Amino acid sequence: MHATTAPEQKTAVLRQVAEQLRNAAEIIQRYQYRAQWDRLPADVAKQLQDAHEQAEQIARALDRVAPAFNSQPTTDPVPGPHHSHNRSTTAPATTPTPPARRRR
Numbered sequence: 843m844h845a846t847t848a849p850e851q852k853t854a855v856l857r858q859v860a861e862q863l864r865n866a867a868e869i870i871q872r873y874q875y876r877a878q879w880d881r882l883p884a885d886v887a888k889q890l891q892d893a894h895e896q897a898e899q900i901a902r903a904l905d906r907v908a909p910a911f912n913s914q915p916t917t918d919p920v921p922g923p924h925h926s927h928n929r930s931t932t933a934p935a936t937t938p939t940p941p942a943r944r945r946r
């Protein structure tokens with residue numbers, strides 16, 4: 843994937859990714875139902891349910907942040923301390939936090 847430069851393009855790309863995630867969530871949900879119908883182990887259906895919810899959650903998050911890319915920043919776009927001369931060009935590695943599980 844190549845980098846986009848125009849703010850409108852960035853917004854459009856984020857919205858398109860959000861839509862693709864919603865489509866993927868729909869497909870995952872169908873497999874979840876199929877796993878239940880086929881009486882696969884309960885953990886299979888649960889993992890698919892978790893994946894479905896996570897995909898929808900990410901799509902909603904992208905919908906919320908996409909409009910922020912429509913306007914140009916008025917300050918230095920590089921994150922981190924502005925007085926440091928040793929800025930990293932890569933994002934720090936993070937460990938994803940699993941979503942809280944719902945009790946039934």
